[in-house]
Amino acid sequence: MLRDFRKKILKSPISVLLPVSGLIILGLSTLFSITATQGQTPPNALSKQIIFMIPALILMSIILLTPRRIIHKYIYLIYGCILIAVTLPFFGEKIAGTYRWINFGLPFGLQPSEIAKWVIVIALARYLSDHNLKIKNIDAIVVPFLIVLFPTMIVLNQPDLGTAFVMIIPVFTMLFWAGSRPIHLFLIIAPFLSVFTAFDILVFSIWAAIMAVVIFLSRLKLWHALGLYFSNIFLGLIFPLMWGSLRSYQQNRLLSLFNPELDPLGVGYQIIQSKIALGSGGFMGKGWGQGTQTHLKFLPVQESDFIVSVIGEELGFLTLLIMLVLFSWLIIKIIRLALDTTDRFSSLVLVGISTIFLTHVFVNCAMTVGMIPVKGLPLPFISYGGSFLLSCFMMVGFVLNFGREKLD
Amino acid sequence: MIGVVVLVHSVLAFRFFQLQVLDFDIYNQRAESNRIRAMSIPAPRGLILDRHGEIIVDNYPTYILYGIGAEIINKKHNYNVISQSTGIDTTVLKKNYQNYYRNRFVPTRLAKDLTINQLSRLEEEKNELSGIIYKQFPERIYNQKIHASHVLGYLKEIDRQSIEKLGEDNQYEYGDLIGWSGIEKNYESSLRGKKGVTYYQVDAFGREAGKIFGQESILPYPGKNTTTTLDVSLQQLLETELRGRRGVGIVSRPETGGILAYVSAPNYNPDLFTGLISNSDWQSVIADTNRPLLDRVANGLYPPGSIFKMVVAIALLEKKIINPQDEIFCAGSYDFYDRSFGCWKPNGHGNTNLEQAIVQSCDVYFYQVIQKIKLDELAEAANQFGFGLETYIDLPSEMKGIMPTQEFMNRLYGRWGWSQGALLNMAIGQGEILVTPLQMARYINMLATKGKTRTLHIVQNKNHNIPEPNISNRSWNLIQKYMSKVVTAPQGTGRRSNPKIPGLKIWGKTGTAENPHGEPHAWYIAYGEKDGEMISVVILLENGGHGGEVATPLARNVFKHYFNSNRTKLAKN
Numbered sequence: 001m002l003r004d005f006r007k008k009i010l011k012s013p014i015s016v017l018l019p020v021s022g023l024i025i026l027g028l029s030t031l032f033s034i035t036a037t038q039g040q041t042p043p044n045a046l047s048k049q050i051i052f053m054i055p056a057l058i059l060m061s062i063i064l065l066t067p068r069r070i071i072h073k074y075i076y077l078i079y080g081c082i083l084i085a086v087t088l089p090f091f092g093e094k095i096a097g098t099y100r101w102i103n104f105g106l107p108f109g110l111q112p113s114e115i116a117k118w119v120i121v122i123a124l125a126r127y128l129s130d131h132n133l134k135i136k137n138i139d140a141i142v143v144p145f146l147i148v149l150f151p152t153m154i155v156l157n158q159p160d161l162g163t164a165f166v167m168i169i170p171v172f173t174m175l176f177w178a179g180s181r182p183i184h185l186f187l188i189i190a191p192f193l194s195v196f197t198a199f200d201i202l203v204f205s206i207w208a209a210i211m212a213v214v215i216f217l218s219r220l221k222l223w224h225a226l227g228l229y230f231s232n233i234f235l236g237l238i239f240p241l242m243w244g245s246l247r248s249y250q251q252n253r254l255l256s257l258f259n260p261e262l263d264p265l266g267v268g269y270q271i272i273q274s275k276i277a278l279g280s281g282g283f284m285g286k287g288w289g290q291g292t293q294t295h296l297k298f299l300p301v302q303e304s305d306f307i308v309s310v311i312g313e314e315l316g317f318l319t320l321l322i323m324l325v326l327f328s329w330l331i332i333k334i335i336r337l338a339l340d341t342t343d344r345f346s347s348l349v350l351v352g353i354s355t356i357f358l359t360h361v362f363v364n365c366a367m368t369v370g371m372i373p374v375k376g377l378p379l380p381f382i383s384y385g386g387s388f389l390l391s392c393f394m395m396v397g398f399v400l401n402f403g404r405e406k407l408d
Numbered sequence: 409m410i411g412v413v414v415l416v417h418s419v420l421a422f423r424f425f426q427l428q429v430l431d432f433d434i435y436n437q438r439a440e441s442n443r444i445r446a447m448s449i450p451a452p453r454g455l456i457l458d459r460h461g462e463i464i465v466d467n468y469p470t471y472i473l474y475g476i477g478a479e480i481i482n483k484k485h486n487y488n489v490i491s492q493s494t495g496i497d498t499t500v501l502k503k504n505y506q507n508y509y510r511n512r513f514v515p516t517r518l519a520k521d522l523t524i525n526q527l528s529r530l531e532e533e534k535n536e537l538s539g540i541i542y543k544q545f546p547e548r549i550y551n552q553k554i555h556a557s558h559v560l561g562y563l564k565e566i567d568r569q570s571i572e573k574l575g576e577d578n579q580y581e582y583g584d585l586i587g588w589s590g591i592e593k594n595y596e597s598s599l600r601g602k603k604g605v606t607y608y609q610v611d612a613f614g615r616e617a618g619k620i621f622g623q624e625s626i627l628p629y630p631g632k633n634t635t636t637t638l639d640v641s642l643q644q645l646l647e648t649e650l651r652g653r654r655g656v657g658i659v660s661r662p663e664t665g666g667i668l669a670y671v672s673a674p675n676y677n678p679d680l681f682t683g684l685i686s687n688s689d690w691q692s693v694i695a696d697t698n699r700p701l702l703d704r705v706a707n708g709l710y711p712p713g714s715i716f717k718m719v720v721a722i723a724l725l726e727k728k729i730i731n732p733q734d735e736i737f738c739a740g741s742y743d744f745y746d747r748s749f750g751c752w753k754p755n756g757h758g759n760t761n762l763e764q765a766i767v768q769s770c771d772v773y774f775y776q777v778i779q780k781i782k783l784d785e786l787a788e789a790a791n792q793f794g795f796g797l798e799t800y801i802d803l804p805s806e807m808k809g810i811m812p813t814q815e816f817m818n819r820l821y822g823r824w825g826w827s828q829g830a831l832l833n834m835a836i837g838q839g840e841i842l843v844t845p846l847q848m849a850r851y852i853n854m855l856a857t858k859g860k861t862r863t864l865h866i867v868q869n870k871n872h873n874i875p876e877p878n879i880s881n882r883s884w885n886l887i888q889k890y891m892s893k894v895v896t897a898p899q900g901t902g903r904r905s906n907p908k909i910p911g912l913k914i915w916g917k918t919g920t921a922e923n924p925h926g927e928p929h930a931w932y933i934a935y936g937e938k939d940g941e942m943i944s945v946v947i948l949l950e951n952g953g954h955g956g957e958v959a960t961p962l963a964r965n966v967f968k969h970y971f972n973s974n975r976t977k978l979a980k981n
Contacts, residue, residue, distance in 0.1 A: 173409070279427045279435020293439055313439075317428040321421055328417040332410050351409075358413060365420045369427055 005065055012064060012400040013337055019330040020381060020396055024053075026323060027382035029288070030310050034303060037289045045303040045384040048108070052386040056393035063397030071401075072126055072345060079123040079147075085112035086154045099158045111387035113155045113163045118395050120148055121170050121352030128178045129345040135179045141188070144171055161250060162363065162377040170355040177338075177351045183218040187228060194236035204236055270300045271370045278312035278369065285316030303384040305376055308368045323382075327361050337403035346402035353395045447515070448581065451601030452546040454631030456560060456591060458640045459668070465560060465678075467546035471522040473530075474515035475505060479539030489536045493529040494522060508583060515541060517583060521682075550678045554643045558703035559670040559803070559866055561590020562681035579603055588681075591634065591866060593804045601631035636866050637666030645969050646671040649962050654950040656704045656845040659966055662853035662935055662944050665862035665869060667801075669966075672704040706799075706806035709842040710948065713919030713955070714752075714769045715931050716790075716837030718855065718887050720778060721762060723789035725883040729780045732762040732886060738772035742832075749775050749832055752920065766890040767897050769918060769956075771836045778835035779828065786834065787813045792877035794850045795843055800872040801864045809847055812840040838922055845948050848933055850874070852944045855891065856915070856935040858884040891915035895934070901956035905934055907968035912938040914967065918955035927951040932959035936967045943970055 031046040089099040089112070101109030124147050134140055148171045156164040172185055190211060197207040211232060215225050243251070277293035280286070291313035293299050302310050312320050331354050338350035357380055364379045366372045378385050380392045427435065456465035473490065480486055483505075487498040501518045508517040518540075522530075527542060548563060563585040571580050579602070580586060587596035606625035639659075646657035650673035659669040676693050693700055702708065724730045740756035742749045751757065751771040757764065765773035778786070791797060796811030810816075812834070817826045820840070833839030846864065853861035859877045863869045894902040895914045902916035916934030923929055930952035935944035945966050947959040 177409075275427060276435050276439045278424065279431050280439030281428055282432045282436065283429055312424065312428060317424055320424045320428070324417045324421050324424075328413055331413050335410055335413065354413075358416060362416050362420065366423075369420075369423045371423060 008065060008404070011404050013333070013403040014400070016330065016333055016396065016399055016403070019326040019333070022326045023323065023330075023381035026311065026319070026326075027307070027379075027384075030307055030314075030382065031303060031384055033289045033291075033314060034294065034310065037294075048386065049384050049389065052389050056390050059390060060393040060397035060400075063394055064400045066401065068343075068346065068401060071122065071398075075119070075122045075126050079119055082112060082116045082119045083151055083154070086116055086151055086158075088112065089158065098160060100160055108386055111385075113151075113158070113160060113167075114387040114391040115394070116151050116155070117163070117166055117356050117391060118353060118398065120151055120167055121174070121356065122349055122398070123147055124171060124174055125345050125348035125352060128174060128348055135175075136181055141175060141180060141184055144175060145188075147171075159247065159250075160376075165363065166356060166359050166377065169359045170352040173355045174348050174352050177348060178344075183214070183220075186214060186218075190228075190232050191235050194232045195239045198236040198239040208233060208236075270306070273298045273300065274306050274309040274368045275370055277306075277309040281313040281316050283317045285312070285314050285319065288314055290314060301376075304378045305364070305383070306368055307379055307383050308365055311382075312368075324361075324365075327357070327380075331358050331361075334399055334403070337399065341402065349398060349402050353399055356395065447543065447606050449543075449604035449606060449625070449628045450545055450584075451603050451628035452630045453548070453563075453601065454595075454599040455633045456599075457633060457635045458638045458643075459636065459666075460639070461635070462551070462640045464551045464554070464556065464636070464638065464640065466549050466551075468549045469524075470520065470545050470547045471524070471527045471542045472517060472545045473519045473522060473540065473542045475518050476515050476539040476541065477509065481538040486537055486540060489533050490518070490530065490540070493533050494519070494526040520545065521547060548678075548682050551640065554640055554647055555675045555677060556638065556643055556647075556670065557590075557675045557678045557700075558672045558705060559590055559638070559667075560678055561592040561594075561804075562588055562678060563592055564588035564681065589804060591636065591803070594802050595634055595867060599631040599634060602629035604628035634867055637661075637664075637668065638670065638866065639668040641973065642669040642966065642970060643671065645669075645965065646962075647673070647675070649965060653952070654698055654704075655952065656708065656946065656948040657962065657966075658705060658845055658849045658946040659970070660849050660853060660864060660944055662856035662861050662942055665850075665853065665864045667849075667864060667866050668943065668970075670705055670866065672702070672708070674698050674700040676700045703805070704845065704948075704950075706801065706803060706844055706846045708844060708948075709807055709809055710845070710929055710931075710950075711839070711841055711921040711923060712795075712837035712843045712848065713921030713929070713931050714771075714836055715848065715851075715917050715919035715933055716841065717766060717769070717774055717835070718891070718917060719790050719793055719795070720774055720786065720835050721766065721890075722879060722883050722887060723781060723786055724777055725886065726789070726879060727781060727785070730762065730777050735759045735761050736765075736773045736776050738770050740772075742772045742775045744775065744829055744832060747829055762886075763890050763893065766887075766917070767893045767900050769901050774835040775832045778831055783812065783814050783817065783831055783834070786831070787811050790841075792875075792879070793854055794847055794874070795841070797847075799844075799846050799850050799864050801846060802867055802869070806846060807844050809844050810840060810842040816840070837919060845946050848931070848946045848948075849944065852933040852935055852946060855884075855887065856942060856944055858888075888915060891917055891934075894918070902932065902934060902960055904956065905932065905960035905963040905967070907964045907971070909938065909968065909971050912936055912967065912971050916960075916963070918960065920953075920955045923951075925951060927953050930955040930957070930959040932956075932963050934963050934967075936971065938971050941971070943967075 028046065028049065031049055034040075035044040035046045085102070088102050092099070092101070092103055095101050095109065100111050100113060102112060103109045124144055127144060127147060128135075148168055152164045152167045155167060172189070176182065176185060193207055194204075197204045212229060215229055220228070273293060277291065277299050280293065281291070291310060293313055294302055294310045299306055299309055299313075308320070311323065334350050334354040334357070338347045338354070341347045341350065360377055360380050363372065363377045364383075367377070378388050381389075452467045455463055455467070458464055475486065487501045490496060490501060491498045496519050504518050505516055522542070530542075550560075566580050566582065566584050566586045568582055570586070571578065571582065574580065587593035587599065592599065604625060604627045642659050646659065646669045650657055650671055653673055655673050657669060657671040657673075658667065660667045674696070680690060680693060725732070736759075738751055738757040738760050740751050740754045742751070749771070752769065756772070757768055757770040760768070760770045760773045762773070764770065787796070790811045796809055798806055798808055812820075817830065817840070820826075830839055834841055850861070850864055853864075854874070854877070858881070859879060861874060863872045863874055892913070892915045894900045895906050895916050897903070901918040902914075905916055906914055914934055914936040916932060919931030919933075921929040921931060928951070930947075930949040932947045932955050933945070935942060943966075945963045947962045949958055952958045
């Protein structure tokens with residue numbers, strides 16, 4: 001048995017752990033800078049993060065060694081459990097105005113929606129690989145979307161817009177991977193774009209023109225094409241009415257994207273301070289522990305959502321570039337593994353996980369540089385956050401497991 | 409797909425490059441000197457003036473001291489330095505810091521009402537301090553001649569709940585002052601002005617380092633001055649007269665409804681709420697059993713006593729139930745079934761007609777005539793004079809009082825629980841009837857103008873008119889004639905209110921209201937006219953005794969002051 005394990009580990013794509021270790025070291029040294037320079041005594045973000053590394057590595061190893069067919073067999077059950085788990089926080093207390101955490105009476109809460117991210121991906125992978133679907137038909141897309149939408153809607157109500165967004169993105173890449181027609185995926189994304197472009201009449205007109213061209217080129221039946229086109233236009237037109245029903249903090253976040261200077265002490269404050277921190281870091285940074293923006297606390301949520309700004313301020317553009325290289329190395333490696341695997345289920349799991357990582361990296365970095373609204377998504381392996389760290393290492397475990405040559 | 413990954417990372421890398429390498433100079437400069445801080449500049453509140461333009465409520469500059477948590481290096485040391493140069497105790501500073509603390513970056517108030525002297529001594533120690541800033545704040549200061557506390561009202565620091573209640577579009581911050589009662593509350597929106605904002609760039613030690621580029625500060629817009637109808641000298645006179653007593657004095661102009669003096673005694677020093685007065689003084693006001701905080705003018709409820717008799721008389725005259733000449737014998741008491749109702753004069757008034765019944769305030773006359781009408785008819789007449797209804801004065805709170813109807817009595821005592829005997833009590837303004845002194849002021853103003861008076865007000869009359877009662881000129885004339893006799897007749901109960909100024913004519917009515925709290929309340933309402941100039945007076949002394957003896961001299965002093973003073977002539981010219 002032990003020899004079996006040894007073989008399993010050696011056959012795993014262990015090189016994935018190289019970028020991961022690099023990112024972990026970068027994250028811990030940044031947390032060290034924050035806690036040490038500001039004189040925070042343990043338990044602080046650094047000590048908690050180190051302690052969380054232990055269960056994270058254990059879980060990663062367990063997942064690495066679990067036979068794939070067991071994962072395949074029980075994933076629907078796990079999916080059912082996670083649906084219940086993301087509902088549980090609603091029965092507990094509100095923490096920071098949201099129902100994201102479950103309190104077990106431990107000094108920290110657990111966030112089931114972090115785990116739900118990969119559970120959805122694997123459940124979806126099983127569904128798509130199990131069924132010999134006529135994936136080219138648009139109705140074959142319905143069930144995969146239902147699998148994703150149930151947990152996503154619950155998480156959206158917690159409310160946690162960022163996590164909900166991360167949950168929904170993999171379904172597109174996985175369907176594409178499984179062979180859906182791109183036009184179908186386009187039609188699913190189209191309503192959202194219709195809504196987002198509805199802010200501006202010019203942008204909306206451009207979008208309407210693009211949509212017309214795409215639908216025309218896809219050679220749909222005339223009635224289908226017209227129906228799809230005009231229902232999208234209609235959605236864009238009624239959206240301004242629905243805007244009023246958004247929660248005001250969500251409205252504020254969206255609005256501050258377009259003009260952060262509008263409200264220098266509110267939502268825009270975070271983006272302004274984040275940009276100042278990044279920009280003042282320059283090419284080489286101010287030096288470890290020397291970030292004035294960070295240590296005078298001008299930078300908000302610096303341990304988690306805005307940790308990139310801390311790195312950028314203290315260690316400079318060069319380090320951020322290295323960080324991005326590490327991330328792209330990790331993600332491209334996972335996609336390569338997906339391409340190499342002959343087994344459809346494994347391949348889909350890998351694609352889903354790489355999508356999750358990519359979404360996190362893009363949303364987090366784009367937020368800190370003011371390209372998209374403040375979403376509150378952490379950066380994998382770098383940001384402080386127990387549940388998220390566990391989830392990330394579990395995903396690495398799956399990558400090691402599913403990326404392996406077939407053994408079981 | 410790998411292409412997408414590369415693209416995403418390249419976009420991010422390019423954006424980082426743009427920010428960190430291309431725009432490095434801009435952001436580096438901003439980080440060096442730029443700590444955005446928005447500080448509001450308080451707007452001076454509008455002044456409150458009397459009718460002649462004399463200032464009643466003014467502003468004077470004080471300074472507020474703040475500490476910024478993130479920038480104070482050694483709290484204890486800072487507190488000691490502040491304490492040594494200003495004399496404020498360190499425990500006070502510590503307590504304030506805890507009370508007003510919101511977060512490390514927002515200035516937290518440490519002390520207020522600092523004088524320029526204290527501040528300049530502190531400024532000398534500036535190098536010893538870190539994260540300590542101050543700003544100027546206009547504080548309320550009051551005319552020393554008068555208190556007028558109930559009508560002016562006071563300001564209070566707004567709390568979190570009240571800010572939330574005001575909705576999203578309000579400009580209040582926690583700790584701001586807001587009008588909490590009286591004129592300050594009612595005219596808050598025009599008095600408060602509009603706050604300004606300045607944006608500071610501050611270095612790590614909290615010292616100002618210039619303005620932010622492109623962020624011009626917005627200057628505050630001072631509040632509007634408010635001219636009231638009050639007359640400081642009359643207010644002063646009445647406050648002096650009522651000092652040491654519990655009672656009310658109101659002087660107003662019947663033609664306009666403008667109030668010249670508004671006194672509720674005992675009152676309190678309006679400085680009490682500005683923070684200049686110690687906590688123990690505040691406790692003594694709260695604990696005072698005479699309840700100085702109660703505005704007796706608008707919120708005190710009293711039986712009207714004999715003053716109500718004019719309502720009864722008018723109701724009867726209008727229904728042609730009585731003939732003013734008919735006489736009724738008063739033997740000092742009246743037996744109604746098994747109950748005996750006494751007259752205030754135990755020896756009786758003898759044969760009495762309506763005129764004598766009002767002038768000498770005979771009760772037995774009214775016990776008999778009241779039996780000819782129903783309670784609801786009486787209530788209807790009383791409502792015409794505003795009893796049981798709001799006066800709609802421009803102040804934030806007033807009581808409506810009680811004018812009972814048949815339905816009210818049934819509800820209170822049950823259908824068979826009360827009898828006609830209750831009506832006998834009401835005929836002389838006793839029993840269930842309760843009025844506020846403010847309603848009395850409207851009542852006397854209606855009697856003075858034959859119903860053509862305007863709504864009572866301190867600043868201006870807003871969208872309310874008193875409906876003109878449907879009363880014949882004959883009744884008005886008769887009642888005015890009787891009220892004149894109250895003052896001029898040798899046995900008239902109001903004769904002591906006449907200052908005997910040539911050309912000045914006075915009409916009045918006394919009241920002595922029995923109540924469960926001891927001695928009767930003394931009432932006097934009157935109006936005087938000279939050369940077309942008219943004012944009305946309402947006096948109430950709680951448990952003062954006979955209205956004709958104790959309340960009338962106060963009214964006399966008011967008339968004497970008003971019609972003798974040069975001020976009136978000045979105002980007329």
